[in-house]
Amino acid sequence: MDLRCAIAGGGPILDVGVHCVDALRFVLSDEIVRVSARAFSDEGSGTVESAASLTLEFSRGTLGNITVSYRAAYRTPIELVGEHGVVRADNALNVEYPIEMQFLRDGTVEQTKTTSNHAVYALQVDAFAEAIEGKSEFPITGEEGWRNQQVLDAALRSAKSGKVEEIPPLA
Numbered sequence: 001m002d003l004r005c006a007i008a009g010g011g012p013i014l015d016v017g018v019h020c021v022d023a024l025r026f027v028l029s030d031e032i033v034r035v036s037a038r039a040f041s042d043e044g045s046g047t048v049e050s051a052a053s054l055t056l057e058f059s060r061g062t063l064g065n066i067t068v069s070y071r072a073a074y075r076t077p078i079e080l081v082g083e084h085g086v087v088r089a090d091n092a093l094n095v096e097y098p099i100e101m102q103f104l105r106d107g108t109v110e111q112t113k114t115t116s117n118h119a120v121y122a123l124q125v126d127a128f129a130e131a132i133e134g135k136s137e138f139p140i141t142g143e144e145g146w147r148n149q150q151v152l153d154a155a156l157r158s159a160k161s162g163k164v165e166e167i168p169p170l171a
Contacts, residue, residue, distance in 0.1 A: 011048035012068035013039065013155055016076075019093050020066040021056070021151050022144070023078065030058040032151050032167055039159035045070065054155050085110075095120055143170065 025032065034057040039049035051069035058064065076093035079086060085105040092099055095117045103111040131138035147170065154165035 010156070011039075011041075011045060011050060011052070012070050013037070013049060013052050013054070013159070014152055016068045016074075017052070017054065017066055017155065018148055018152060019076070020068070021148050023093060024056065024064045024066075025144075025147070027078075027080065028058060028062055028064075030060050030062060031147070031170075032056045032064075033059050034164050034166055035151060035154045035158055036164045037155040037158040039156075042071070049159065052155070052159060054158075056151070093117070 021032070035054055037052055037054045039052035041048065042050045044050065050071050052067070054066040054068075056064035056066065075091055077088070077090045078092040079088040085103060087101060087103055089099050089101040091097075092101075097118075098114050098116050101113045101115065102109050103113075127136070127139055130136045150167055154167050158165040
């Protein structure tokens with residue numbers, strides 16, 4: 001199957017990467033200022049990438065790494081490594097089953113918490129409907145989506161140029 005960018009719109013950077021970028025920006029409460037990306041195509045992916053790795057630099061110096069692929073089983077682990085410990089969750093962005101988060105210090109699990117995203121899409125649709133009906137403000141602004149898109153566009157530019165790409169500041 002030959003995927004052409006004009007038809008597909010993009011590969012896993014746009015398809016899966018957007019959720020990773022959005023989650024990291026939200027969890028870190030920080031903006032991405034630079035991105036570098038490496039992307040690979042194969043016979044089956046045509047002119048879009050089949051796999052990619054992104055390195056994100058946040059304004060306060062945090063580095064983030066995202067790996068996306070159409071050639072591996074879908075999974076969304078997240079691991080936040082800090083000075084005093086680690087928070088991690090396998091399949092953190094799934095909606096199918098509970099998410100087990102672990103809090104580690106010095107390599108030892110100190111706490112485990114289980115949560116779920118099972119109703120996230122229904123909650124999004126309900127919030128959108130309430131905003132359309134004038135009952136409430138939609139909790140996420142269009143600017144948030146625009147900022148995610150700026151990061152993804154820079155990642156695609158970086159994958160082509162081989163250079164670190166700057167993210168323009170928000171107006």
